[in-house]
Amino acid sequence: MKRITTIDELRRARAELNGTVAFVPTMGFLHAGHLTLMRRGLELCDHLVVSVFVNPTQFGPGEDLDNYPRDLKGDVEKCRSVGCEIFFCPRRDHVYTDHHSTTVIVDELDRSLCGPSRPGHFEGVATIVAKLFNIVTPDVAVFGQKDYQQLAIIRRMTRDLNFDIRIEGVPIIREDDGLAMSSRNRYLDDDQRRQALCLSRGLVAAHRAYTDDPSRTVRALLETARRPIEAAPGAHIDYLECVHPQTLMPLDADRPVSDDGALMATAVSIGPARLIDNLRLHEPLPDGPLRSLP
């Protein structure tokens, strides 16, 4: 595995790869979720490139840029273990040079969910992903469905800007008890870690209520999800929304979920961590820990 820090070097190493290339952009502190993305990339392509870059432009004022967990040595080992060929960890001032003044904005999809509470976040994401796409020029790029809105925005950007790249979304990987894996879980102490289960509990409760009776209104489903979350001491709901799975527009609260289905998504602050999770109500509960939640 080559460990590369400059853009020129990356382009040269990329040019030497024969066959198809999968790309997994990350902010590092890799966990089993990331490794699943990487393995999926290697199922689809001959080679794998992973980037680790804590992108400052997607953090807002007061967010956790300075404290974002880092473990470059561990990340290198994990990438090597799954068969990654190029590990790219560029310097911040190489990525954003003087007078960097170009921004990629994806309208429409950023109006719900994390959009309003993290202004500028998705511009930062779309811009760094466009940059990395042009640097790495992969055939496939793999993203996790935990960041459902990010995935939707990157799909739209890729289509709109005519990147010749297939965007692959991978289902959420969860801890044994059902908590969605996230680098930010490490912010939690033991008690907060137990409380953090309220996200999956709320989403699963709504899923069961919907499956039990699909004629329930969106408002009723949201109330069902809200109860277990609000029952967790120290959990503060940033948002809990039921949106159209493609447009991400909030569904009419007074009606049942339509034939297009529904994505229920939430962001909850627990102590120092802002955690997100989501679940498609119109699809079977995925195999794994969510099925055995009490």
Place this chain on the structure above:
Amino acid sequence: MKRITTIDELRRARAELNGTVAFVPTMGFLHAGHLTLMRRGLELCDHLVVSVFVNPTQFGPGEDLDNYPRDLKGDVEKCRSVGCEIFFCPRRDHVYTDHHSTTVIVDELDRSLCGPSRPGHFEGVATIVAKLFNIVTPDVAVFGQKDYQQLAIIRRMTRDLNFDIRIEGVPIIREDDGLAMSSRNRYLDDDQRRQALCLSRGLVAAHRAYTDDPSRTVRALLETARRPIEAAPGAHIDYLECVHPQTLMPLDADRPVSDDGALMATAVSIGPARLIDNLRLHEPLPDGPLRSLP
């Protein structure tokens, strides 16, 4: 020469080209200025791709989108005559599909010159160029210096978004009397065509004044340029500015031009046409018709 209308077909034809590829994006109604860009492309690369697409998103309300001159048959012949291999004229609804919602914004460089009078214009330009870059994937892209601000913005976008493309700027091509070539010149009747010379007259007057005495203030140089333009009946100045050649920030009017030099640029409406022109005061007057202006 292949004449191609769909993006998929373009990608296939592009993949079959061995060697380097130059790209000249245009809005059609090609003139000798465009042909110079194409020849420059073929000096630098093995193959040439030309696109003709009247991009709706770079026209503002009340601008000349619907009347923009078109001559697809003539364009095809001209491209063939210079050795273009792929002529790409996509349909508008193939370029902008439903719910197109991605925009590329280049900040800083759009604050002067055409920026304030054409809100949204450069976003439209940057977005379509980013799209075409991803569709054509050229090694070199060639643009004219008549659209100096556009060229600067595309250079910045190319650098910021890490497109692996060399941006080549080509000096302004002029009619025998000095008028900068433009597809919009065809809007002019005979009398307006004569008046249109005021742009070059004004810029050359400022150039002579600067060369004669570089200690003149920017304000004095602007006044010198303004006089011949205002003397033309029916000419309305949209802007006349003296800016830094790289940052495009207006220079201090009370001081002489600094060592960084100065670009003087103007937009003038004459009848139905909004014409633009520019000249670098700190460089020798280019060979050609400007030298013999009275």
